[in-house]
Amino acid sequence: MNVHDSISQMIVQTRDVSLPHFAAELIICGTIVINLLVRMVRPLRWLDSSFLVLAGSLAALFAVRPWEMGSDVARIELFSGMLVHDGFGVLMRTLLLVFVVLFVIFTWLSGIPDKDDGPDIHTLVLGATLGMMLMCTANHLLMVFMSVEMASVPSYALAGLLKGRRQSSEAALKYSIYGAGTAGVMLYGISLISGLLNAVHLPTLAQNLVEKLPTMGPEETMVLALGGMMLAVGLAFKLSAVPFHFWCPDVFEGATAEVNAFLSVASKTAALALLVRVALGFGTTVPTMFSVAASTVPAATVPEGALATSLYSVADDASPNIAPANPAANAEFHEASARRVLSPVRGFIAKLIAFLAIITCTFGNLAAFGQTNIKRLFAYSTIAHAGYMMMAVPAILAAAGAGPNGHEVARQGAAALGVYLGVYLAMNLGAFAIIAFLRNAMRSEEIADYAGLIRRSPIVTICFVIILFSLVGLPPLAGFFGKFAVFSALSGAYNVTGQAQLPANYLVWLLVAGGLNTVISLFYYLRVVKVMTWNLEPRDQRPLQPIGLLRGAYVCLITLPTLGWILCFDLLANWCAKGAISLL
Amino acid sequence: MLTNAIWYSILVFAPSLVALLLSVVTTRNDNFYRYVTLATTLFTLVCTLFLFLMPNGVVGFNSNVGEMQGIFTLGWIPTFEIFYSMGVDGISLPLVLLTAVVSVLAMGASWSITKYVKGYCVLFLLLLSGMLGVFLAQDFFLFYVFWEVMLLPMYFLIGIWGGPRREYAAIKFFLYTLAGSVAMLVAILMLYFYSxxxxxxxxxxxxxxxxxxxxxxxxxxxxxxxxxxxxxxxxxxxxxxxxxxxxxxxxxxxxxxxxxxxxxxxxxxxxxxxxxFDTFGVNEDGSDRLILGHGLQWWAFVLLFIGFAIKVPSVPVHTWLPDAHVEAPTPISMILAGVLLKMGGYGIIRICYPICPAGGYELAAVICGVGVVSMVYGAFAALAQKDFKRMVAYSSVSHMGYVVLGLGVWSATAEMNFDTTFWNMGIQGAMFQMIAHGISSTGMFFMVGVVYDRVHHRNLDEFGGLFGRMPVYTALSIGIFFAGLGLPGLCGFIGEAFVVFSVWAYSITMAVISAAVVILTAGYILWAIQRVYLGAEYRGPHEDHLSPSNTRENTIGIIIFALAIICGVFPRHTLLGYMEKSVEKHVGDLRAWTINSTxxxxxxxxxxxxxxxxxxxxxxxxxxxxxxxxxx
Incomplete structure (x- = not known):
């Protein structure tokens, strides 16, 4: 094949496959540009950038096409394997964009940023969102690094949103220094891994790993593990997992509640999606990919062009781009043997994440006890919730190695993550919206100042109480369903690994840790509830301006799913389950 | 099936619906909220009677059938095979009736609540929905949701309307129950995935x-x-x-x-x-995968039993109960003792034993031990109390010990030639004891509440001479306390007697101990009666507030006392007749399992x-x- 052919093929590929699936990201890019340029045009200056951004993110949400979920969303690699388009990506990007839409409405209501700052702040928000969307679909170690940075850099600026406020600047500085440090470590890890495995494209990397792992010496294994752990540092920073969480409470205290909502939900969603991508990327092989390169058929018999295309676009199992010489007989056998070879890799990654999840969850819950500032309390709460969500990842990995039934359970695990995130989105956005509105109304973010709030602002308080109990995970509130989904992923994986004679006993520890943490988390959420409902207002209470009808309505609306998911939980669960189909 | 679904849903969710409506009403007339709530509880009672006990009612409970009756199942969360499913049998029906009766009585006793009446009524009704749901649910997930739904209203009811140490009591109650239910959740998930x-x-x-x-x-x-x-x-x-x-x-x-x-x-x-449910799968070497040498049945039994034992409550996880009772307002104490504790017993009989018989069989001695220790410890602790309400609370611990003991005496073993007579009797006794305790302890807490409303203290040493001041009240109180004591002819006797008889076949030592507890019970109750009601004169503060009980209080007292007499004199017609077949089926099933597994x-x-x-x-x-x- 000559150069001309491959270039033209690439163009066709980009035009027909990659760009249509990249529409949502392009719309976000377009919105950023318009948002920046609109101020140059005098007649359009009156336009509030919130509306523009709202329209842009709605259009992007539309372009992701979440309603087409199901087996229709096949796994397709975009831009020569840089990104991957599949149900999981659609699921996560939908959650992300739904959040951004609600978030923009929230910021418009809360009045931060004001009209002058609006375009700048919204540009940063959209820029970070773009990075996060790429994190959800990254399929290439370079893309992993780039997307993490794209998401992080605007976040640093967002943390310093309140210009001239010492705490805010401190938060931004801390965040960026921490971020830069971990980014360096992650990049180092990526270079170690890519150097060792001669690949940066995740499926190729897994396939090379399958070939090299049996003959790898102890030094090489060590370097590989080191590289993996360094990569994990970068992800753990984005997840605010212990011990890379130190930035989180300070940043949350210094930044505004609006930014906190963004960092706690959007950033976590993307980071978890990326964690799943990277973990599965290392721990499993893409079936068709594998049967092409590692089948017993000599490479020469496969047409060269076909091999090349297979790197660009790997279709799902049902309709492989090229047919291997003897597909049915060998595919399963090779997949099984690849699964066996990668078993220690999966075990290593799963145990590493399980360990991080347990300490993150426990530390977050314990540290939240002593907090007096509501934003700081919520910083630790988000750390703890990141821990719960991370628990789903070891379950996915462990189940992925346990045969066809195991794959089913692994998909359920990925779906559980989606369910948790969907529920968490509403809960945390609601919580931070209330914190922001109360800040506007009483100029305070101290828990003590919330004393007796039920008598002064009953509706908002009741919504807050519902959200807090939901965060504990009490049925019939939505938080329970998130926890239920993750815990059931753990027990499902425990079961299926036991049936497959590959017991993963750390899953029981995760389950126990999750249960105990639920109990200990009760204390600090209950403390806030107690202050708001039981305690009497202090003599010198702060004046409370009315919250406002529109804001009250927003709070009620955002609390409604927390209360109502019990009736239509199956919608979310089913949609997430469909989203996870093409993941494995 | 759809008719059933509609009626059950009305029964269970009518209170929550009324609660929702009440929460948007904005009248300052407290009596409006009280009467609406009372009417709702009455409606629930009538609905229960109409649904189950009317010969041609919708479900028309047939007491000659041991199986679950009137079941309906509708899709709810198909992704996880979760269904909205309810039904009744002879084990749950008496408890549903008890719930309906106790909530009417408790609401009748709620006129003494004067703070935030609207909030109180809303939470009370939500609690009622949760309680009914627990006894009717036939889907484990649904059961768990109802089980937890009760937590929130109860937490606020104790925490806002409670006594001086209410914050401590409320959070202790919440924490204990949540710990138990998390253990239960783990067991539920494990059972689900291994099924x-x-x-x-x-x-x-x-x-x-x-x-x-x-x-x-x-x-x-x-x-x-x-x-x-x-x-x-x-x-x-x-x-x-x-x-x-x-x-x-x-x-x-x-x-x-x-x-x-x-x-x-x-x-x-x-x-x-x-x-x-025997194992957790297979190890890499092909051997059975066990956790610490035990299979799933054992672990699930233990986790579920912990969850239910906290609710019962059994020693050593009983410590939340005295605090919660002492701090809770009177009507909430009545509900707590009358219904909530029964959920623990109900869970043990409906879930622990039938789903995990292997665990129950292996741990029979432990369960019986827990029951006996609760009985003895509760009785001694009750003897030592200075606080009237705390004494009644410890008497609950002691009485609920009988329930655990009666449920746990697995006497249908090979040595006994798989004879189920005694175990059958034990479970019937335990079931009867649950209802009897539901009546007598509701009454006892109510009686304590009546006098507390007047003199605002509960110190046993500062009473005396109430007989002269409040004759009707005292007569009813003594009657109800005798029912709690287990006097033959009143409801408390039958359950205790049945349990003690059945234990005889299992372990003579335990039978002797549990029979001896009756003496301790008589001791603390008679002593309390002597200190509070008898004697020449009242020795405490607020003497001038000791007015005779009013009509509302007398009505509630008379109803409770009448129930105690009726259940004591006609045990078969009122209760045993309904539970007999279901208990026989339960025991028969477990007997078959014992024969097979041994x-x-x-x-x-x-x-x-x-x-x-x-x-x-x-x-x-x-x-x-x-x-x-x-x-x-």
Whole structure:
């Protein structure tokens, strides 16, 4: 094949496959540009950038096409394997964009940023969102690094949103220094891994790993593990997992509640999606990919062009781009043997994440006890919730190695993550919206100042109480369903690994840790509830301006799913389950 | 089935609906909220009677049938095979009735609540929905949701309307119960994922009338049927084959997708008739995967029992109860003692034993021990109390010990020739004791509340001479306290007697101890009566407030006392007649399980040698093991 052919093929590929699936990201890019340029045009200056951004993110949400979920969303690699388009990506990007839409409405209501700052702040928000969307679909170690940075850099600026406020600047500085440090470590890890495995494209990397792992010496294994752990540092920073969480409470205290909502939900969603991508990327092989390169058929018999295309676009199992010489007989056998070879890799990654999840969850819950500032309390709460969500990842990995039934359970695990995130989105956005509105109304973010709030602002308080109990995970509130989904992923994986004679006993520890943490988390959420409902207002209470009808309505609306998911939980669960189909 | 669904839903959710309506009403007239709530509780009571006890009612409970009756099952969360399913049998029906009666009485006693009446009524009604739901739910997930739904209202009811140490008491109650329910959640998830309805042994159950109504979904049934057919075909093809050939067949077999279930009745069948809950799967070396040497049945039993024992409450997890009772307002104490504690006992009989018989069988001595220790400890602690309400609270611990003991005496063993007479009696006694305690302790807490409303203290040493000041009240109180004491002719006697008789067959020592507890009970109750009601004069503060009880209080007292007499004199007509068949079925099922499992060879043959469905069940494991062992 000559150069001309491959270039033209690439163009066709980009035009027909990659760009249509990249529409949502392009719309976000377009919105950023318009948002920046609109101020140059005098007649359009009156336009509030919130509306523009709202329209842009709605259009992007539309372009992701979440309603087409199901087996229709096949796994397709975009831009020569840089990104991957599949149900999981659609699921996560939908959650992300739904959040951004609600978030923009929230910021418009809360009045931060004001009209002058609006375009700048919204540009940063959209820029970070773009990075996060790429994190959800990254399929290439370079893309992993780039997307993490794209998401992080605007976040640093967002943390310093309140210009001239010492705490805010401190938060931004801390965040960026921490971020830069971990980014360096992650990049180092990526270079170690890519150097060792001669690949940066995740499926190729897994396939090379399958070939090299049996003959790898102890030094090489060590370097590989080191590289993996360094990569994990970068992800753990984005997840605010212990011990890379130190930035989180300070940043949350210094930044505004609006930014906190963004960092706690959007950033976590993307980071978890990326964690799943990277973990599965290392721990499993893409079936068709594998049967092409590692089948017993000599490479020469496969047409060269076909091999090349297979790197660009790997279709799902049902309709492989090229047919291997003897597909049915060998595919399963090779997949099984690849699964066996990668078993220690999966075990290593799963145990590493399980360990991080347990300490993150426990530390977050314990540290939240002593907090007096509501934003700081919520910083630790988000750390703890990141821990719960991370628990789903070891379950996915462990189940992925346990045969066809195991794959089913692994998909359920990925779906559980989606369910948790969907529920968490509403809960945390609601919580931070209330914190922001109360800040506007009483100029305070101290828990003590919330004393007796039920008598002064009953509706908002009741919504807050519902959200807090939901965060504990009490049925019939939505938080329970998130926890239920993750815990059931753990027990499902425990079961299926036991049936497959590959017991993963750390899953029981995760389950126990999750249960105990639920109990200990009760204390600090209950403390806030107690202050708001039981305690009497202090003599010198702060004046409370009315919250406002529109804001009250927003709070009620955002609390409604927390209360109502019990009736239509199956919608979310089913949609997430469909989203996870093409993941494995 | 749809009629049932509508009626059950009305019964359970009417209170929450009224609560929702009340929460948007903005009148300052407290009596409006009180009367609406009282009317709702009365409606619930009438609805219960109409639904179950009217001969041609909607469900028309038939006391000659031991099976679950009036079941309906509707889809709720198909992704996890969770159904909205309810039903009643002789075990749950008396408890549903008790709930309805106690909530009417408690609401009647709620006129003493004067702070935030609206909020109180809303939470009270939510609590009522949760309680009814727990006793009616036939889906484990639904059961769990109702179980937890009660927590929030209870927390606020104690925390806002309680006494001086209410914050401590409320959070302690919340924490203990949440810890128990998290343990329960873990057990539920484990049971769910290890359950598999495609086991051909369940065919009989699934095709029975009850099985049809528990799992009516056509698609699901088709999935189950195809799975069963595959397993049977596989088992057939494995017959008379050598080990090597079997491996080959298994390696080539297609994967059978398991169908999990949350249905309590189906889980009971799985626990009793299959080996699905015996282990946690297989280890890498092919041995049974156990946790600390115990299988799933044992662990699930332990976790569930912890969850329920906290609610009962049994020593040593009882410490939340005295605090909660002392701080809770009177009507909430009545509900707490009258209904909430019964949920623990109900959970043990409905869930622990039938789903995990192996755990119950192995731990029978421990369970009985817990029961006896609770009885003795509770009685001694009650003797030592200075606070009237705390004394009554400890008497609850002691009385609920009988329930645990009665449920736990697994006397149908091989040594006893699988004779179920005594165990049957024990469970009937335990069930009767739950209802009797529901009546007598509700009454006792109410009586304490009446005097507390007047003199605002509960110090046992600062009473005396109430007989002269409040004659009607005192007469009723003494009657109700005697019911709690277990005086023959009143409701407390029958349950205690039955339990003590049944223990005799299991362990003479325990029987002697539990019989001796009656003396302690008589001790603390008579002593309390002497200190509070008898004597020449009142010795405490607020003497001038000791007015005779009013009509509302007398009515409630008379109803409770009348119930105590009726249940004591006509135990068979009022209660035992309804529970008899269901208890017999429960015991009979467990007897069959004991016979099967104690014939050790039978079980082992089934699991290892006999080529059967179970081997087919193992096909997935073997297949993947095979594939994993093949080297490229």
């Amino acid at each position: 598999d309805l495609t086991d051909p042994r369940l065919r009989g159950f699934l095709n029975s009338a009850v099985g049809q109504s528990v799992i009516p979904d056509k698609q699901l049934r088709a999935r189950i049927e195809s799975g069963m057919a595959k397993r049977e075909a596989l088992a057939e093809s494995l017959k008379d084959k050598s080990l090597e050939e079997r491996r080959k067949i298994l390696a080539a077999a297609e994967t059978i997708t398991p169908v999990h279930t949350f249905s309590i009745l189906a889980l009971q069948q799985i626990g009793q008739h299959t080996s699905q 014939r050790a060879t039978w079980a082992q043959e089934d699991r290892r040698l006999q080529v059967s469905a179970i081997e087919a069940n193992a096909s997935d494991q073997e297949l993947s093991a095979q594939l994993a062992n093949k080297r490229p």
